[in-house]
Amino acid sequence: MAKEKTPVTPAVRALRAAGVVFTDHLYHYEEKGGTAVSARELGVDEHCVVKTLIMEDDARQPLIVLMHGDRQVSTRELARQIGTRSVSPCTPETAQKHSGYLVGGTSPFGTRRSMPVYLEETILGLPTIYLNGGKRGYLVGIDPREIVRLLKSIVVRVAI
Secondary structure, eight states: OOOOOOOOOHHHHHHHHTTOOOEEEEOOOOTTOHHHHHHHHHTSOGGGEEEEEEEEETTOOEEEEEEETTOOBOHHHHHHHHTOSOEEEOOHHHHHHHHSSOTTSOOSSSOSSOOOEEEEGGGGGSSOEEEEEEETTEEEEEOTHHHHHHHOOEEEOOBO
């Protein structure tokens, strides 16, 4: 059986252009399966699978939050830390409009629109993280410090 071809997405192009070392991880995507499915399929701890969440502040300005797969974002604490009244998740349609990716395949790299990226601080303590490579059923393994370097992410502590 032939090896499945790695997708070339805007995220992969951005990573390659920046000279980032990453590994490819294809898996069988399940609708509404989330990080539990991808962690199971890859045989890794769900805590190491990082979800890319597109949210908006009270002025409807989009932002990206990177969070452990097994944790949630305290939107109240995030709003407090970034100095806005509120933060809420975007609808799937709005998230796609801002990022250029389908929900379930959203990567923080190569987004259609430049957005501030907020990174949960505890992610930096992991040796390798797995996050979406820009297509459903495709994750990339990467050193979490590359996110700070590449995306100029702002470190926050908002996991619950």
